[in-house]
Amino acid sequence: MAQVKNLDALVGRRIRLRRIQLGIEAKSLAASVKVAEARLQAFELGRESICVELLAEIAGALGVSSAYFYSAPRTGLAPRKQTRMAPRQAVR
Template identity: 35%
Template sequence: MKQPNSIDKHIGTRIRMRRMQLGLTQEKLADALGVSFQQVQKYEKGTNRVGGSRMAEIARLLDVDVGFFYQGAPGADTSKLAGAEFSLMDEFMASREGLMIARAFVRIPNAKVRATIAASIAALSEAMEPAPLTIMAAE
């Protein structure tokens, strides 16, 4: 099976992220586009490339400029690290959990509480990473 092109995958992730931000289902977007929800799934996974006129229609339906889909795309940033970090954020915001966390987080008015939550999440993620292998010296 052919792997999706990294730009097609990025565009699909951005479509999914925006669709979810608006609370649209794949079915509703598909109906508005006149395609099956499976086709929308393929666009979002990057397995099917989105043509120019279809991308313009998706942008109109999702109330964004076409350029939105290319923001942070591989090759769009000279810094590979910044591009990878942006891509990671796109994937996070395209997930149900990411969107749920982001929406809840921005509703917390107290900056100290937000900082405590962010520090707790950072500590938890560091604790979840596998510990580096250490080679024990023979005794």
């Protein structure tokens, strides 16, 4: 049961993160997927599990696939540039 709650919390955080990234108010998103704002807040806080169908609707409203909500968020930092090391010389 704890794993399910952790998953609910992850999905909820990802919904909220994406909504904020797009500048969409909770009230607007809730209306577009036809749920009460309080229920959307419960999803975002991980207090309530979300069904697959509703998650797909939310994903569509936020312009992502449902899989987006199950992945770890990126930090927003640029990826490190990999430097190529000079080949080692043989030690004699």
